[in-house]
Amino acid sequence: MLTPLTTGFVKRLRSNDQAAWFELWEVFGPVVRAQLSKWGKGRIGVETVRDLSQETLAALSESIDRYDPARGARFSTWLLAIARHVLSDELDRRGASKRGGSRKASSLEEEWMAAAPGAGVDAQYEQQVFAAKVVAAVVATGKEADFTDFSIYAMRVLEGKPGKDVASALGISEPTVSRRAARVRDILRIKLADVIRTYSFTQDELDEAARNGIDLTPKQDAVAADDQLFDEAVAEIHHRQAELRRADQSARLE
C-alpha cells in the first residue's frame, strides 16, 4: 500500500536519479551507519562501516527493482535488512578468506522480502529512522519558510529559548514570536506528512507520527497545549537525531 509520494520516490530511485539516492543517504545514512557499527562492534572498524554503508546504498539500488509491496515489508526493515545483508556478506567474505574457501552466496530477497513487520527490528532503530524522517521534514520546512520565521521557530522550539528572549533578540513582541512560530509549525506539519508518506511502506509506519505525539492534522479548535505537545515532541526527536549525527561524526573523524 504505497502512497503516491512513495511510489514517486521509488520511481526516482529505480530510474537511478542520483539526487534521490543522495537524499536517501543524507537522511538515513547516519542511522544505517549507527546500526552497522552496533552489529559489527568489535568485529569491524570505522573504515569498514563507512565502506559498508556505501555498499548498502549500492545494494539498495539493485534491490529497488525487485521490491514487492505485497510482501508487506516496512521501509525501515527494507533499509535494515539490506544493511544486515551487506554486513553479513562482509563477515562471510572475511571468514571464507580466512578458511581459504569460497563463501555461500546469501540471498537478499530471502532476508528482507519475507520479513514480517517488526521482525528483527529493535525499537531504538525504529525510533532513529522515524527521527531521521522528522529531521528531513524540519530541513524541508527551513527551505520553504521565511528565514526569520524559521529562525524564530528554531530558537523557540529546537533551542528551547523562552519566548521573551527570542522577542528581545529580534526586537519584536512575544505575541509576534508566537504567531510567526505558528506559521512555521503549520508548514512543518505539512512537510512531516509528506516526508512520512514518502518514506513509509506500511500503514503502521504512516501511523508512527501519532504514536510519537505528533499530531499532523490538528482540529480546528486545537488549543495551545496541542501545539506545545507537538513542539516538545519535535524538539526531543530533533535532539536525539542531532546526538546520533554527532556520534556518527566523531566515529568518522576518528
Next chain:
Amino acid sequence: MNSIAIYTLGLLALIAAFVVAAVVLVPLAGGVVWLLAHVGRFIAGVFVDSLRFVGAVILSFIYGVPLLLGAVVIGRWEAVRHFWRAADQEIYRALACLYRVCIGHPARLLFLGGLTEGFERRFPEVVAATPGPDGAPPPVASASSRRAGFEGYEIVGTLAPGGSGARLYVAQPDEAKAQSLRKAGFAPGKVVIKCFSLSEGSTLPQIVRESRSLDAARRLGLILDHELTQERFFYVMPYVPGESLAEVTKRLHAAGPGDGLGAEQLAAAIRHAIDLVEALGVYHRGGLWHKDVKPDNIIVATGGDGRAHLVDFGLVSSLRSSMTLTTHGTEYFRDPELVRRALQGVKVHEVDGARFDLYAAGAVLYSVLEGSFPAHGGLSQITRRCPESLKWIVRRAMTDYDRRYASADEFLADLRHVRDAADPFAVPPFHLPSLRDVAPESAAASAATPPSPAPPVAAAAPARSPVQPGRIRVANWWSGRMEIDPVESPQHSPTRAPFAGGSPLVDPAKRRPAAEQLASARARVDAARGRMPRGGGNARGVDLALAGGVLACLVAGGAIGLGLVELGSSDHAGNTPRVVVWDTAASLVQQAGRATSAQLLVINDLKEPLPEEVRSWLVGLERALANAGARLTGEPAGGEGVPPEDALARVAALRLSIAPATPFEPEGANRLAAWLVEHPEVGGIVWAAAAVDDPSGMPRLTLAKGNMDDAMWVRVVNAAKDRAAGESTE
C-alpha cells in the same frame, strides 16, 4: 711396494696441500684484496676531498674577492648579498671536505666509521630541524625537492602534501625572479610552489582541474606565477608561515574559560572570520569561487599582521563556467545543496557559486565557535557560550541556499558590526545590518497575514537592485540584427533572492547569459538562412535570391558605411590593423534607452614590465582619450599605484566573460557586446594587447562602443587612431 706407497703418500700430500690452499689461502687472499681496496678507498676519498677543498677555497676566493668587492664598489647591494651567500656556501663545503680529510676518512680507515656516522648524518639533520621562534618546525628540503627544479626559484624545503596529490615546496625566488615579482607588486619573500607532476604520481584530471581557473586567480593577485608543460603543472603562492585555523581553534578553546571562548579568543575568532569573508569577497568580485573553504585551508599568520589567509586554490572555479557542477569539496563544510544540484547535472553558471562559499564560511565560523564540525548542516546548534548575534550570523550563512547571505559584503557587514561592538554579547541580532532593514512593525504586519505554505520573500534580505538587462532577441533573421526586449521588473519573481556575486550578475534562473543568448540567436539566424530557398525553383525563388543578393550588398555596404565593423586605421605591420573598432553593441545599448556614460574601461594585457617606450606611448594615448572627454577606469598604464579593487574585479569579470575568444576576433566582439549590454554603466572599452607580428612592440588596440555618447565616441576613436598613426613619427 715401497715406491707405490711413496707415490700414494705424495698424492695424498698434494691433495691435502690443495685443500689447505682452498680453505685457508683463498680467503686470506680475499681479505688482503679487501684491505687493499679499503686503503684504496681511503686514499681516493682523501684525494678527491682534497681536490674539492682546493676547488671550494678557490671559488670562495673568487666569489669573495673580485666579485663581491666589485659589487661593493659599484654599489649593487643585492649582488653583494648574493655573492656573500655563494662564498659562504663554498666555505661551508671547504670545511666539510677538510673534516672528511682529517677525521672522516681516517676514522673509516681505522674501522671507526660508526663513531663518526652520527656526527656526519644525524647531527646536521637534528640541528636543521630545530624549531623556530614560533615553535613551528622549519621546512626541510628533501632530495626529491632539490631534484624538482623550478626556474627562478631555489627550493628550501617542503610542506606536508594535501589531499590533491600535489607536492608542496617552499622556495626562495632568485634575484631576477624577485625583481619581476616586485615589479608586479608582490613582496618577494618566500613562496610556496604547488606542483603536479605526471612522473610523481599526479594524474591528468588533477592537473586539468587545478589549471582551469588559475589564470584568472593570478590576475587577482592570488597566484604569483604558474606554468603548465606536458610533464607537470605548478603554481606559486605567497608563503604564509603560520598554523591552520583548525590548530588555532584548538588553542583558542584551550585558552578559553572552559565553556566556549573568552572575550579575547572571541575577538580573535571574529577577526579570522572577517579575514576569511573579505578574501571570499575578492574572489567573488573577480568572478571566482574557492569551493574548498575549510579550517585546514585557512592559515593564520604567526608573525606580522596575524591575518587569516585562504590558501589552496585547487578547486577554484569561475562563477560563469559552463562546466557541470562537481561534488568536490570537504564534507561538513560543503553545502548539501551543492551536491544535490551537482547530481542533477546543473551547470556552474546556473547557480550562484558564491553562496556555496558563504555556506562554508558559516560552517568555518561554527567550527571556531563550537570547537567541532557542524554535523547537522544548517540545523547544527552552537551549544557553547557565544553571542546571540554570532549564532544568528552562522544560521544565516548556513541556511537554505535561497535564504542565506546574498553576498560576502552582507556577511561582512554583520561580522564587522559585532566586532565593533564594545560587548558582542550585548548585540541583539536585530541590530545586525542585514536585519535592520526589516522593521519590527513590518515583521508584525507580515505575521498578521494568514499562514501560507508558499515560500515567502526572504525577509532578512536587504532590498537590492540588480542590473536587469533585457532579453536579446533577433529582430531581423536575414541581417542578424538584434534588439533588446523591455527590461523586466525584478518584482515579478519575488520568491528568489537577488543573484549576487561580485560582478553585477543576473539571476541565471531567469535567463541565460547574454553571450549564450547571442550565440543561440546567431545559430537561429544561420538556421533560418539555411531554410531560405536557394533560387532556381520558381520565379518567387529567383526574386528572393535577387532580393537577398541586393540586400546582402546593401548590408555589407551599410556595415562599412556606418562603421559597424571598422577594421584598421593603420596597416602598421603586415595585415594586422593597429586599431580595431567594434560598434556591435552600440545599437543594442541605445535601444535599451539608457543614459549615456563617459566611462571608458581600459584593459591592459601587455606583459609587465612594460618597456619605457611602450609605457609612455600608452600614457600618451590615455591622456588623449581623457582629453576627448572619457573617464578612464580599469587598468590604465598611467594610473598611480594598483588600480582600485572594484575596477580590477570588473576587468577580471570581463576577461572571464569573453574567454577563450580574443577581443580582436568577431566572436570576441560578440562577447564584448553582450558584456556591454549587461553593464550600461560602462560607455566603452579600450583593450590593449601585444601585436605578436609587430616588431616595434607597440600594442594593438580594440575599441568597443557601449552607451557612450556618439560624439564623444568619435573623439575617442579619432584620438586612438591619431595616436596609433603618430607613434612611429614620435
